[in-house]
Amino acid sequence: MTAVDGVMERIGAVQERAVAGDRVGAREAFAALWNEVAASGDALHVVTLAHFAADVQDDPRDELEWDLRALRAVEGLSDERVQRHHDGLQVRGFLPSLHLNVAACHAKLGDRAAALEHLGAAEAALPDLPPGGYGDMIRGGVARLRAELDAG
Numbered sequence: 001m002t003a004v005d006g007v008m009e010r011i012g013a014v015q016e017r018a019v020a021g022d023r024v025g026a027r028e029a030f031a032a033l034w035n036e037v038a039a040s041g042d043a044l045h046v047v048t049l050a051h052f053a054a055d056v057q058d059d060p061r062d063e064l065e066w067d068l069r070a071l072r073a074v075e076g077l078s079d080e081r082v083q084r085h086h087d088g089l090q091v092r093g094f095l096p097s098l099h100l101n102v103a104a105c106h107a108k109l110g111d112r113a114a115a116l117e118h119l120g121a122a123e124a125a126l127p128d129l130p131p132g133g134y135g136d137m138i139r140g141g142v143a144r145l146r147a148e149l150d151a152g
Contacts, residue, residue, distance in 0.1 A: 005085055007036075007037065008045065008085060010033060011030075011037075011049050011052065014033065014052070015052045018052065018056050023058075024056075026056045027057065030049060030053035031053070034053070043074070043075075043078075044077055044081050044085055046070070046073035047070045047077060047098075048070075050070035051098065051101070054066035054067045054070065054101060054105075060108040064106070064109065067098070071099070071102055074091060079091055092128040093128050093129060093130060095121070095128065096122045096123075096125040096126050096128065096129055097122075099118045099119070099122035099125065100119070100122040100141050100142055102114075102118040103117075103119040103145060104145055106118060107145065112149065115149060119145055119149065122138075123142055
């Protein structure tokens with residue numbers, strides 16, 4: 001059984017604002033929540049907040065910094081911790097998306113070598129994705145970025 005996690009609920013509420021189109025409000029709320037989350041040392045909170053905060057950045061350099069925070073934090077995350085939040089989750093299933101996001105940022109910034117490095121890591125981790133919607137979305141993103149980078 002998964003436990004209620006108030007911080008994850010707050011992160012989720014801010015993400016809902018972002019999805020509803022309030023990018024500026026979400027960006028400000030994520031920034032305000034960041035100090036608390038970063039200080040807590042809970043890698044799930046850090047990964048989740050940083051992953052979502054990246055998506056509401058207007059500057060690709062800021063987006064990359066948030067994506068790198070998420071990628072660095074995943075190293076301290078355990079399957080036990082993620083499964084306390086949601087049964088069946090595994091940390092290795094986070095890696096394709098995290099590496100894809102970093103690769104896409106590097107591509108936006110014109111750093112093809114770094115983009116290819118992270119895209120390769122995303123591709124190597126694809127077998128760890130679950131079947132279905134989420135996995136299909138990430139596999140599609142990887143395929144699109146690969147085609148874009150291969151086209152030059």
